[in-house]
Amino acid sequence: TVPRSKGLRDAEHQRASRIPSQFSQEERVAMKESLKGAIQIPTVSFNPGEFNTTALAEFGEYMHKVFPTVFRTSFIQHEVVGEYSHLFTVQGSDPSLQPYMLLAHIDVVPAPDQGWEVPPFSGLERDGFIYGRGTLDNKNSVMAILQALELLLIRNYIPRRSFFIALGHDEEIVAPGSISAGVRGTWGSEDLSPPPGKGCPARLHVDEGSFILDGFIPSLKKPFAMVSVSEKGSLDLMMEVNMTPGHSSAPPKETSIGILAAAVSRLEQTPMPNMFGSGPLKMTLQQLANEFSFPANVIFNNLWLFWPLVSRLMERDDITNALVRTTTAVTMFNAGIKVNVIPPVAQATVNFRIHPAQTVQEVLKLAKDIVVDDRVQFHVLEAFEPLPVSPFDDQALGYQLIRQTIQSVFPEINIVAPGICIAQTDSRHYTNLTTGIYRFNPLYLQPQDFSGIHGINERISVQAFETQVKFLFEFIQNADTEQRPVSHLHEL
Numbered sequence: 080t081v082p083r084s085k086g087l088r089d090a091e092h093q094r095a096s097r098i099p100s101q102f103s104q105e106e107r108v109a110m111k112e113s114l115k116g117a118i119q120i121p122t123v124s125f126n127p128g129e130f131n132t133t134a135l136a137e138f139g140e141y142m143h144k145v146f147p148t149v150f151r152t153s154f155i156q157h158e159v160v161g162e163y164s165h166l167f168t169v170q171g172s173d174p175s176l177q178p179y180m181l182l183a184h185i186d187v188v189p190a191p192d193q194g195w196e197v198p199p200f201s202g203l204e205r206d207g208f209i210y211g212r213g214t215l216d217n218k219n220s221v222m223a224i225l226q227a228l229e230l231l232l233i234r235n236y237i238p239r240r241s242f243f244i245a246l247g248h249d250e251e252i253v254a255p256g257s258i259s260a261g262v263r264g265t266w267g268s269e270d271l272s273p274p275p276g277k278g279c280p281a282r283l284h285v286d287e288g289s290f291i292l293d294g295f296i297p298s299l300k301k302p303f304a305m306v307s308v309s310e311k312g313s314l315d316l317m318m319e320v321n322m323t324p325g326h327s328s329a330p331p332k333e334t335s336i337g338i339l340a341a342a343v344s345r346l347e348q349t350p351m352p353n354m355f356g357s358g359p360l361k362m363t364l365q366q367l368a369n370e371f372s373f374p375a376n377v378i379f380n381n382l383w384l385f386w387p388l389v390s391r392l393m394e395r396d397d398i399t400n401a402l403v404r405t406t407t408a409v410t411m412f413n414a415g416i417k418v419n420v421i422p423p424v425a426q427a428t429v430n431f432r433i434h435p436a437q438t439v440q441e442v443l444k445l446a447k448d449i450v451v452d453d454r455v456q457f458h459v460l461e462a463f464e465p466l467p468v469s470p471f472d473d474q475a476l477g478y479q480l481i482r483q484t485i486q487s488v489f490p491e492i493n494i495v496a497p498g499i500c501i502a503q504t505d506s507r508h509y510t511n512l513t514t515g516i517y518r519f520n521p522l523y524l525q526p527q528d529f530s531g532i533h534g535i536n537e538r539i540s541v542q543a544f545e546t547q548v549k550f551l552f553e554f555i556q557n558a559d560t561e562q563r564p565v566s567h568l569h570e571l
């Protein structure tokens with residue numbers, strides 16, 4: 080712990096130099112217009128190596144235009160990494176303080192027009208919401224981080240603790256993560272304990288990957304903040320059936336399409352085992368137990384007895400089901416060359432999101448045991464193991480900084496709980512550099528909002544975006560604390 084005198088000075092310093100997170104009406108209008116402009120640039124990632132490079136280049140110029148102070152501040156270094164990713168190094172006044180990293184991504188998934196109330200790249204504002212692809216995933220974070228920094232700099236802020244802002248351009252494709260590869264390249268090290276002066280100096284990473292969750296669990300009436308201290312693994316498995324093509328007037332009993340469709344159907348009809356009780360979920364629910372109304376509070380305070388009931392209830396909803404098991408999503412099916420030709424090949428791709436209690440190999444074996452057809456070939460396209468759990472006890476400074484900022488910006492939220500991200504984030508590329516990886520977007524999220532992520536009518540309220548800027552404005556200042564991680568190998 081920091082000695083009292085130093086701690087006191089630290090607190091006094093914090094009080095004396097604290098910049099209030101109050102923004103003028105003009106600044107609030109400007110920040111929402113900046114987000115709209117960002118949404119209008121279609122920075123779509125399609126497949127590995129298939130990006131809208133024109134839009135990505137335009138976005139780089141756009142950042143210079145809307146955040147001029149960030150780009151002209153002498154203690155901020157900006158580097159373009161991997162052609163379209165951006166790494167900002169903000170040099171603090173106290174080099175003895177371990178730096179941290181804020182992550183976000185510029186690229187978005189495609190958004191066909193159909194189903195959208197407004198065109199997905201219009202950035203139109205309706206009833207207090209800004210609509211568009213990337214408003215939640217993840218241009219809101221890109222713009223909020225840079226906006227908060229711009230507003231701090233305009234108010235003559237000088238950070239004490241250095242930090243990095245890593246804005247990737249390929250998060251939405253399975254890539255080596257150009258920004259992380261670039262960052263590692265910049266720091267010249269791949270390992271957790273590099274020689275002095277080498278390696279990733281940032282021991283705290285904050286990325287997308289959770290929210291203030293509102294309405295995801297029946298009988299839990301109050302929203303709570305879940306900070307993801309881990310994330311599920313993933314396995315992209317391509318299944319293929321090859322057969323001799325021929326005239327469709329004399330077809331075999333089963334074609335390659337029929338064989339593969341049956342295999343895929345067996346996978347869909349046979350969910351992976353329910354792993355409730357092993358992984359961060361139990362911790363999340365135990366922290367929430369007393370927030371539930373009766374009798375749920377009794378149930379969640381006695382999971383040793385009621386866990387079979389809880390695990391069954393959580394299976395009923397797609398989102399909470401994703402917390403208790405490895406999920407199976409058949410996302411691509413390609414086959415056939417012509418209506419009167421027996422199809423030579425059929426391919427299907429299955430996207431598994433792996434529960435922390437399982438491994439890639441275990442899921443692969445389970446899938447083969449479910450398909451149980453040696454005419455089906457298996458090809459692993461990409462795989463990531465579930466990530467380690469980052470420290471979240473009272474000594475974990477990174478987690479505590481996030482918790483502290485949540486409580487100051489969202490005073491109405493009285494529960495901050497660790498949890499797991501059911502999706503993947505760019506932070507998966509940094510696990511060999513630090514264990515202090517946290518995923519949290521300071522936004523309220525309701526189930527219907529989740530359907531907008533990679534779906535239709537993705538939107539963010541103007542007020543929520545302003546609050547996200549406020550959160551980062553506060554977080555960056557909170558991180559200036561002189562408190563240091565305790566010696567027992569804790570990261571920030």
Ligand SMILES: CCCCCCCC/C=C\CCCCCCCC(=O)N[C@@H](Cc1ccc(O)cc1)C(=O)O
Nearest residue numbers: 250251252253287288289295363398501502503504
């Ligand atoms: C106990 C309370 C209930 C908890 C309810 C949880 C609700 C959902 C909350 C957060 C989900 C996080 C979604 C935002 C981050 C998504 C980031 C993303 O889309 N990542 C891609 C990365 C990827 C993976 C595989 C690929 O081939 C390409 C990209 C993703 O799809 O995961």
Ligand SMILES: [Zn+2]
Nearest residue numbers: 216217250287
């Ligand atoms: Zn994302």
Ligand SMILES: [Zn+2]
Nearest residue numbers: 188216251533
């Ligand atoms: Zn995404």
